[in-house]
Amino acid sequence: MEDIKAIIAANIQELRKEKKMTQGDLANLVNYTDKAVSKWERGESIPDIIALKQIADTFSVTVDYLLTTEHTEFKKAKNQRKKHKRFNRKIITSIAVVLVWLVAMFIYVNIDLFHKSSMNWLVFLYAVPASAIVALTFNSIWGNRRINYLIISILLWSVLASLYLTLLLCSVNVWLVFLLGIPGQIIIFLWSRLKNEK
Numbered sequence: 178m179e180d181i182k183a184i185i186a187a188n189i190q191e192l193r194k195e196k197k198m199t200q201g202d203l204a205n206l207v208n209y210t211d212k213a214v215s216k217w218e219r220g221e222s223i224p225d226i227i228a229l230k231q232i233a234d235t236f237s238v239t240v241d242y243l244l245t246t247e248h249t250e251f252k253k254a255k256n257q258r259k260k261h262k263r264f265n266r267k268i269i270t271s272i273a274v275v276l277v278w279l280v281a282m283f284i285y286v287n288i289d290l291f292h293k294s295s296m297n298w299l300v301f302l303y304a305v306p307a308s309a310i311v312a313l314t315f316n317s318i319w320g321n322r323r324i325n326y327l328i329i330s331i332l333l334w335s336v337l338a339s340l341y342l343t344l345l346l347c348s349v350n351v352w353l354v355f356l357l358g359i360p361g362q363i364i365i366f367l368w369s370r371l372k373n374e375k
Contacts, residue, residue: 181244185229186220188243192236193218207231270315277307296346305335326369333361 193203193214200218204211207228216222224232226240233240242251281304288297309332316324341354 182220182223184246185223185243186218187246189214189224189232190218192232192238196236203232203235206235266315266319270312270319273311273315274308277311278304280304281307299339299343299346302335302339302342306332306339309335323369326365329365330362333365334358 189203193200199211200214201211204214207214207224208231209224209228213222213224213228217224229240229243233243238251242248278301281300285297285300288294288300309328313325313328313332316328337354337358341351344351344354
């Protein structure tokens, strides 16, 4: 009996910590006191069958998972789901970026058909910062925070290049606009060095 107590205790504690929950959070979810949860995690008592089912449902596992030490199949399936989720998020982000270029192509074709402008290629230049904004948005939601700084750098320099080439086509040579990128890049670098407080 002591072994099953220790197994249940270890499993509940591991699942709770994995979800970054306190004992009080778990107690509220399963309608027990935090003292009861504390006793379960110390192996001093075992949750009744109703509580076991509630705990299993809370953590999206089976009651059998809570009663056993071997979770290789469950963890393998969980890792597979995470891989699929990451892959799908990358595909969705890619679709959004390609949509930016589709819109740019649509605008380019319309300008070429109806206005015959020599500056219609600028649409593709503006698609670069627009793509960076889309990528930054999706990466902020789903991705790695560190990659945001690279995307912001691309956004900064592509906006400056777009501005420069637009003004150059209007016969205004303002190469000094690129000097704005230097303090901007320094700010991005320093911002990337900030530490998260936890």
